[in-house]
């Protein structure tokens with residue numbers, strides 16, 4: 001993994017994480033970018049982002065992923081957060097129904113401020129708690145994704161399940177769109 005900002009990258013893709021507080025956004029990001037998981041939620045305020053370089057075919061992509069870093073608590077995410085973003089992970093917590101119900105609000109924001117062909121991957125996080133405290137069935141996630149034309153995965157940032165897949169699906173789809181445009 002190379003975190004330096006080098007000039008050898010063919011593309012720089014900005015993408016964002018959205019969803020209610022405490023659904024696991026920052027832990028998904030730290031898993032993907034640094035392979036870390038934190039038990040205590042960090043109350044840092046202000047936007048944060050991380051980079052990871054990924055090879056797709058013969059291209060080197062620098063994925064820049066923005067995290068709300070707690071701002072969503074105050075409904076303080078502004079249009080600059082979404083500006084230029086080509087992709088989003090739209091995250092809910094499978095153990096808290098309200099985080100699923102609030103997805104409509106997040107989708108509305110993404111569509112209002114994001115690019116029209118933004119790649120959105122719906123992510124039901126905390127799948128490790130599936131047996132003990134699930135409040136959202138996998139079918140609910142699947143049907144919302146189908147209705148809204150999104151990809152869908154359940155993940156566990158804690159157990160590192162499907163995290164890599166969720167980010168890579170998004171990045172691969174962005175790459176498809178961008179490379180078609182530049183033909």
Ligand code: GDP
Nearest residue numbers: 021022023024025026027039041126156157158
């Ligand atoms: P954010 O506010 O959306 O960025 O959420 P955080 O990443 O700060 O996580 C909120 C809380 O959920 C923290 O206590 C995490 O340890 C916990 N958490 C995050 N992901 C998972 C997961 O996949 N499984 C479980 N069991 N807990 C998680």
